[in-house]
Amino acid sequence: MSVLQMRGIRKSFGELEVLKDISLSVEEGEVVAIIGPSGSGKSTLLRCATLLETVDGGSITYLDHAVAWEEEDGAAVYAPAKELREVRQVFGLVFQNFNLFPHFSVLRNVTDAPMRVQKRPAAEVEQEALTLLKKMGLEGREKAYPFQLSGGQQQRVAIARALAMNPRLLFFDEPTSALDPELTGEVLRVIRRLAEEKMTMVIVTHEMGFARQVADRVIFMDKGVIVEQGGPEIIDHPVHARTRAFLNKLEGEEA
Amino acid sequence: MTFRTMVEMLLGGMGKSILIYVLTLVGALPLGLLVAFGRMSRVRPLQLFVKFYISIMRGTPLMLQLLVVFFGPYYLFRANTGTGYRFVAVIIGFVLNYAAYFAEIYRGGINAIPAGQREAAQVLGYSRSRTFMTIILPQVIRHILPAVTNEMITLVKDTSLAFAISYSEMFTLAKKIAASQTTMMPFVIAGVFYYIFNFVVAFIMERCEKKLSYYR
Ligand SMILES: Nc1ncnc2c1ncn2[C@@H]1O[C@H](COP(=O)(O)OP(=O)(O)OP(=O)(O)O)[C@@H](O)[C@H]1O
Ligand SMILES: [Mg+2]
Numbered sequence: 256m257s258v259l260q261m262r263g264i265r266k267s268f269g270e271l272e273v274l275k276d277i278s279l280s281v282e283e284g285e286v287v288a289i290i291g292p293s294g295s296g297k298s299t300l301l302r303c304a305t306l307l308e309t310v311d312g313g314s315i316t317y318l319d320h321a322v323a324w325e326e327e328d329g330a331a332v333y334a335p336a337k338e339l340r341e342v343r344q345v346f347g348l349v350f351q352n353f354n355l356f357p358h359f360s361v362l363r364n365v366t367d368a369p370m371r372v373q374k375r376p377a378a379e380v381e382q383e384a385l386t387l388l389k390k391m392g393l394e395g396r397e398k399a400y401p402f403q404l405s406g407g408q409q410q411r412v413a414i415a416r417a418l419a420m421n422p423r424l425l426f427f428d429e430p431t432s433a434l435d436p437e438l439t440g441e442v443l444r445v446i447r448r449l450a451e452e453k454m455t456m457v458i459v460t461h462e463m464g465f466a467r468q469v470a471d472r473v474i475f476m477d478k479g480v481i482v483e484q485g486g487p488e489i490i491d492h493p494v495h496a497r498t499r500a501f502l503n504k505l506e507g508e509e510a
Numbered sequence: 511m512t513f514r515t516m517v518e519m520l521l522g523g524m525g526k527s528i529l530i531y532v533l534t535l536v537g538a539l540p541l542g543l544l545v546a547f548g549r550m551s552r553v554r555p556l557q558l559f560v561k562f563y564i565s566i567m568r569g570t571p572l573m574l575q576l577l578v579v580f581f582g583p584y585y586l587f588r589a590n591t592g593t594g595y596r597f598v599a600v601i602i603g604f605v606l607n608y609a610a611y612f613a614e615i616y617r618g619g620i621n622a623i624p625a626g627q628r629e630a631a632q633v634l635g636y637s638r639s640r641t642f643m644t645i646i647l648p649q650v651i652r653h654i655l656p657a658v659t660n661e662m663i664t665l666v667k668d669t670s671l672a673f674a675i676s677y678s679e680m681f682t683l684a685k686k687i688a689a690s691q692t693t694m695m696p697f698v699i700a701g702v703f704y705y706i707f708n709f710v711v712a713f714i715m716e717r718c719e720k721k722l723s724y725y726r
Contacts, residue, residue: 307629343635354626357725358648367644368634402726420634 256318257282258345258424258455259304263325264313266296266303273299275479277313281424284453288466288487291476292501297459300476301428304457305348306339317345318423344373347417351429353409355401361388361412362397365419373420380419387415391445407438411445418449425449427458463490463505477501511691517699519687523680524703527669530600530679531707534665537605542612549617560613567610573674576603580675600672604665611661619654620646652722659715666708680704 259281266274273296302308315322365384391411431439450469474484475498483495493499548560580599583589631641670681684696
């Protein structure tokens with residue numbers, strides 16, 4: 256059973272068609288990297304998948320939960336709110352700019368949702384959070400507040416916060432784009448380790464070297480469509496001219 | 511009249527000023543939040559109505575509003591309001607007026623919280639009400655505290671407007687004593703009392719701000 260299945264997703268902002276018939280499914284244990292030029296709709300796709308935006312058409316299914324489906328007239332309808340609340344437990348999202356809760360300590364950022372939303376026992380949640388933070392290389396920073404941490408540390412707290420909910424699938428939207436270059440490594444290392452542990456992940460990224468290393472599948476998006484997808488080798492041997500153009504341009508910038 | 515009796519009478523008036531002050535805050539701080547919700551409502555008629563209410567409250571003198579609340583029931587409905595109504599009218603007038611000012615402060619504070627906070631909470635599965643109470647509101651309070659402090663200091667001085675409907679708080683008494691005894695003294699004493707009152711308010715609020723400044 257796929258963890259996520261999106262079919263024929265369409266989304267417009269006013270006149271602007273941002274997603275045009277996108278289909279994507281993610282299998283258990285798979286790491287999918289989404290690459291593509293700015294404005295191609297990568298974030299919008301993630302926001303639709305994480306229910307931060309509603310789609311105009313198409314269907315979304317998580318495991319055996321139908322989240323959105325198409326009516327006869329082609330418009331998408333969503334499952335009732337109660338069902339959506341359950342579905343939100345299936346996935347987690349790590350934002351580009353972390354979005355930690357600034358008034359909570361590091362530990363509380365990680366424990367609050369498992370305790371208050373999932374209503375799990377405090378002692379157990381706390382124990383798990385401490386283990387997670389340690390794994391993220393944040394031992395000893397539990398009592399700090401987000402503003403006292405570097406960007407890289409904040410992003411690692413955000414990853415711990417998402418993992419503490421025990422999601423089946425974790426989304427990342429350019430997790431290192433807001434970081435100074437010398438801090439990206441520590442975040443990528445953490446994600447790489449999650450990939451080794453077979454965490455199911457969908458990662459939007461501009462880091463081609465990283466995508467090549469961790470991804471089982473790479474998806475190239477442009478102007479609201481999936482132009483090309485395949486194994487990580489498509490980064491080095493793109494078939495489609497638009498993919499080639501994008502990768503060449505990126506290389507040009509990096510060189 | 512001795513200096514001492516003067517001070518004692520004014521202290522009694524000050525008690526009433528403080529009562530107005532506290533009741534106004536107790537009423538207007540929560541009501542202001544409701545008004546802010548109305549102002550931000552997607553229900554257009556409600557939003558427009560609240561917008562109109564706020565503009566009236568901020569666009570006309572508080573003294574005039576007090577007169578309307580106090581005399582309105584009689585002139586409009588020939589209603590007999592009874593003796594206790596003078597005080598009630600003062601509180602109603604102040605609460606309605608200050609709720610409008612607080613509402614605009616809340617609204618600014620709520621809009622200043624980045625959308626990402628709400629989104630992060632939503633993805634984690636927080637309900638809308640829990641998101642507001644535990645994620646948004648604490649940050650809003652921290653953010654708006656200086657503006658609220660400003661209003662609270664203005665309110666200390668505004669309590670004297672109750673003299674417009676002859677409610678016997680400190681300023682009304684000071685005026686009365688000054689007229690009957692032909693002396694400036696009551697005004698000086700009242701001034702000192704208002705100043706001390708404000709000093710205490712400012713001190714308490716500064717403490718609150720310090721307490722909430724543990725994060726950035
Ligand atoms: N809420 C919105 N309202 C209107 N237009 C939007 C909104 N969100 C995104 N867009 C537009 O949709 C298009 C796709 O945006 P999106 O953020 O999904 O691109 P992206 O692939 O993530 O780009 P980047 O690499 O720069 O993050 C852009 O043209 C953007 O301006
Ligand atoms: Mg984006």
